[in-house]
Structures are given as structure tokens and as C-alpha cells.
Amino acid sequence: MRLNNKGQVTIPAQLRAKYDLHEGDELDVVEDAGQLRIVRVEGAETRGRRLVRRLRGSATAKGVEGMTTDQLMALLRGE
Secondary structure, eight states, X not given: XXXXXXXXXXXXXXXXXXXXXXXXXXXXEEEETTEEEEEEXXXXXXXXXXXXHHHTTOOOOTTOTTOOHHHHHHHHHTO
């Protein structure tokens, strides 16, 4: 790995996959016994939770505004 002019490094794809790291995950660089370690920030919101939060309440479809969940399910099932 090489440090770029902005102080950034790229974590290799195989390590990102192995440790389930995704774009937007929060990481810290910590010094430990004279070495640097990259660690996941504890309690940070996961990628899935960020997606759900961003999408919550955004689904719309023409003609179904104001319908309850039961009404939508009946419509989808053809009842």
C-alpha cells in the first residue's frame, strides 16, 4: 500500500471482503505498541441501517397514498 498526498490508503478488496468493510463504514487508526492499527468504530451505524434510515418513508406509488398496510397487502394479493 502507498500513502497518497492526502494521507489516504486503499484497503485491498480481499481484506475489505474478509472483514465486511463497505463504503461509508467508520474506521479509526489507533497507535498500539508503536504500530498503527485500523479498527472499526464501535457503535457506528452499519451500511444496512444507513440505507434503511435514508429510505424510510420514501416509498410512494400512484393511487395508493393513504392506504393501510392491510389494504396494500390485499391489493398486492389480488383480494
